[in-house]
Amino acid sequence: MMIMGFIGQAIGVWFHPxxxxxxxxxFQAMTRPGESITIKGTVIGxxxxxxxxxxxxxxxxxxxxxxxxxxVKKA
Numbered sequence: 001m002m003i004m005g006f007i008g009q010a011i012g013v014w015f016h017p018x019x020x021x022x023x024x025x026x027f028q029a030m031t032r033p034g035e036s037i038t039i040k041g042t043v044i045g046x047x048x049x050x051x052x053x054x055x056x057x058x059x060x061x062x063x064x065x066x067x068x069x070x071x072v073k074k075a
Contacts, residue, residue: 003031003057007068010039010055019072021050026067035059049074 004025011020031037037057045052050073057066 003027003037003066004068006037007039007055007057007066010041011068011070011072014041015072016075019075020070021073022069022071024069027065028067029063029065031057031059031065035065037065 004027007025008023011023037059039055039057041053041055043051043053050071052069052071055068055070056064058064
């Protein structure tokens with residue numbers, strides 16, 4: 001569950017927290033103690049006033065641990 005918090009923290013750096021409209025995650029693999037985790041994100045869709053995005057938590061070997069979909073309103 002902590003890894004979900006890492007993704008949420010990254011979203012809070014990329015966007016203002018007030019912009020977040022939706023956030024969901026899917027746990028894909030067990031995270032082991034000592035693994036280095038990197039959070040990556042991208043915009044995958046857009047409307048006039050929102051961006052649809054996805055983020056991934058991956059380890060040093062490129063294995064996806066958690067994937068997330070989220071939507072933010074444009075500033």
